[in-house]
Amino acid sequence: MSALQPISGKDHAAGGETYDVVVVGAGFAGMYMLHKLRGLGLTVRVYEQGDGVGGTWYWNRYPGARCDVESMQYSYSFSDELQQEWDWSERYAPQPEILKYANHVADRFKLRPDIALNTRIDQATFDETANTWRVTTSDGNTVTAKYVVLATGCLSNARMPDIKGLSGFKGKVYHTGHWPHEPVEFTGLRVAVIGTGSSGIQSVPVIAEQASHLTVFQRTANFSIPAHNAPLSQEEREAFRAKYPEVRRFAREETRNGIYTEMPDRGALDDGDNERRTRYESRWAYGGLTFMAVYNDLALNKAANDTASDFVREKIAEIVKDPQTAKLLQPNNHPIGTKRICVDTDYFATFNRPNVTLVDIRSNPIEEILPNAVRTAARDYEVDALVLATGFDAMTGSVAKIDIRGRNGQTLNQKWAEGPKTYLGVMSAGFPNLFIITGPGSPSVLSNMMVSIEQHVDWITDCIAHMRDRGFEAMEAEKQAEESWVAHVNEVAHTTLYPQANSWYMGANIPGKPQIFMPYIGGVGVYRQICNNVAAKGYEGFVMTAVEQPQKIAAS
Ligand code: N01
Numbered sequence: 001m002s003a004l005q006p007i008s009g010k011d012h013a014a015g016g017e018t019y020d021v022v023v024v025g026a027g028f029a030g031m032y033m034l035h036k037l038r039g040l041g042l043t044v045r046v047y048e049q050g051d052g053v054g055g056t057w058y059w060n061r062y063p064g065a066r067c068d069v070e071s072m073q074y075s076y077s078f079s080d081e082l083q084q085e086w087d088w089s090e091r092y093a094p095q096p097e098i099l100k101y102a103n104h105v106a107d108r109f110k111l112r113p114d115i116a117l118n119t120r121i122d123q124a125t126f127d128e129t130a131n132t133w134r135v136t137t138s139d140g141n142t143v144t145a146k147y148v149v150l151a152t153g154c155l156s157n158a159r160m161p162d163i164k165g166l167s168g169f170k171g172k173v174y175h176t177g178h179w180p181h182e183p184v185e186f187t188g189l190r191v192a193v194i195g196t197g198s199s200g201i202q203s204v205p206v207i208a209e210q211a212s213h214l215t216v217f218q219r220t221a222n223f224s225i226p227a228h229n230a231p232l233s234q235e236e237r238e239a240f241r242a243k244y245p246e247v248r249r250f251a252r253e254e255t256r257n258g259i260y261t262e263m264p265d266r267g268a269l270d271d272g273d274n275e276r277r278t279r280y281e282s283r284w285a286y287g288g289l290t291f292m293a294v295y296n297d298l299a300l301n302k303a304a305n306d307t308a309s310d311f312v313r314e315k316i317a318e319i320v321k322d323p324q325t326a327k328l329l330q331p332n333n334h335p336i337g338t339k340r341i342c343v344d345t346d347y348f349a350t351f352n353r354p355n356v357t358l359v360d361i362r363s364n365p366i367e368e369i370l371p372n373a374v375r376t377a378a379r380d381y382e383v384d385a386l387v388l389a390t391g392f393d394a395m396t397g398s399v400a401k402i403d404i405r406g407r408n409g410q411t412l413n414q415k416w417a418e419g420p421k422t423y424l425g426v427m428s429a430g431f432p433n434l435f436i437i438t439g440p441g442s443p444s445v446l447s448n449m450m451v452s453i454e455q456h457v458d459w460i461t462d463c464i465a466h467m468r469d470r471g472f473e474a475m476e477a478e479k480q481a482e483e484s485w486v487a488h489v490n491e492v493a494h495t496t497l498y499p500q501a502n503s504w505y506m507g508a509n510i511p512g513k514p515q516i517f518m519p520y521i522g523g524v525g526v527y528r529q530i531c532n533n534v535a536a537k538g539y540e541g542f543v544m545t546a547v548e549q550p551q552k553i554a555a556s
């Protein structure tokens with residue numbers, strides 16, 4: 001079979017369809033990948049586990065779910081018509097609106113005919129003789145593809161906590177990352193929320209308005225910055241759209257996190273106390289993730305970071321009336337920003353409500369769930385419903401659920417047993433023609449995901465076109481290039497304060513998961529340049545194989 005021509009049809013040997021590319025997942029990454037590959041004239045099949053497109057925004061329907069990147073920026077940039085015509089209603093769009101946008105994109109670019117919904121990929125096995133992948137789906141079919149692209153998302157494998165008695169709870173149990181599609185009504189109920197990461201922090205204020213009583217079980221206090229969400233006016237949208245070319249360019253090329261914002265020109269200790277406080281106040285009043293961009297050394301210098309951490313702790317103490325509760329809500333075991341910072345609407349103020357209780361399960365761990373209560377070392381809390389905001393097996397969890405077998409039958413899980421190993425986050429040696437979008441070793445979760453998704457999809461598309469045009473059948477990361485990249489990712493991470501936190505970036509939230517800093521912290525602008533340079537040097541560090549003669553492109 002040749003990759004030179006689009007291929008489609010029955011593969012009689014395998015007993016199923018044959019495609020140029022199988023894409024796993026129909027979130028924002030999978031949809032754009034499909035669009036771009038179609039542009040090359042290739043045959044593509046996208047498999048999606050859910051019964052709709054939208055990925056993370058399809059699953060995360062919990063009360064209060066919204067994006068923590070402003071919507072004018074958390075949106076595709078590949079089509080100017082699309083970004084000019086879509087009206088975001090608020091500064092931070094709520095989940096239903098983002099899902100509507102995903103569906104709009106699916107319709108506008110006529111993506112649906114190539115997406116198989118309600119279909120999981122269970123297995124993918126590389127055939128070394130044919131240089132193709134045999135892919136088995138949950139409905140029992142096997143298809144063949146030259147390439148497989150994993151667009152499985154970084155935070156899509158919801159993690160149920162291992163708490164004794166959970167299965168015996170008599171009320172309803174919800175996970176924020178796997179929320180039901182039908183409306184959930186908490187009115188008149190005593191509700192427990194376990195977990196105070198972004199999902200808990202967004203859902204707590206909304207659930208508190210409905211529940212007769214809400215008990216929040218907190219193991220680790222988190223830093224959160226007010227969103228100051230508000231409707232967007234037509235004038236605001238138009239002003240933003242007018243500057244889109246520069247906003248998008250700047251976000252892609254000049255930033256670390258893919259968010260267009262004012263860039264800091266100094267460190268926190270370069271300013272005196274008064275000036276520093278004025279700057280923090282101003283960013284607090286503006287709200288959102290860009291709080292961390294007040295100074296350029298908050299992620300690097302502990303003393304600098306302390307000034308920002310102290311400022312936010314003071315704000316919490318100002319907002320929360322009960323001093324004991326305020327103290328519990330003040331994060332004290334990690335520098336600000338080293339766990340994903342949260343963006344909230346009235347989170348801390350919610351603890352002033354008479355129907356809300358905070359329980360510190362760091363000092364009083366949950367011992368078990370009873371049929372009608374949460375039992376801590378100190379006492380039982382009777383509840384009617386449980387909300388688990390306990391997070392995800394991040395970055396590797398969704399990939400690990402697929403039985404992926406590369407050269408010599410090695411599974412990706414075996415290869416990644418001591419932590420994920422990739423070259424540039426897009427490929428893993430020994431797994432030819434298998435691409436990962438926003439995989440470990442790329443900026444991914446440390447960035448505006450839209451920026452990182454578009455960069456990866458564009459790069460992968462160019463790479464496949466390059467192979468097709470030159471008659472290459474297989475492409476694979478070189479082991480040496482991969483080892484150097486893994487070392488580089490690790491080295492850069494350890495020049496920052498990030499590894500000081502027990503975060504899901506480190507795999508620390510999953511018992512037994514290797515503790516390795518997974519995303520690339522060098523920033524999206526730097527990373528893009530590295531990827532572009534690799535491509536410009538003929539995909540340096542990858543081995544491309546033609547049918548007749550192998551070509552080796554050594555990493556420098
Ligand atoms: O998950 P988390 P999340 N018993 O892992 C606690 C993105 N996101 O779903 O810190 C008791 O951050 C755990 O405690 P600890 C965003 O990137 C984005 O909230 O391990 N508690 C922690 O408090 C975010 O970072 C948006 O001590 C248990 C919480 O549960 C990422 O998704 C919105 C426990 C989990 O926090 C994950 O956020 C939402 C146990 N057994 C999410 N196990 C946007 O706005 C865990 N915890 C775009």
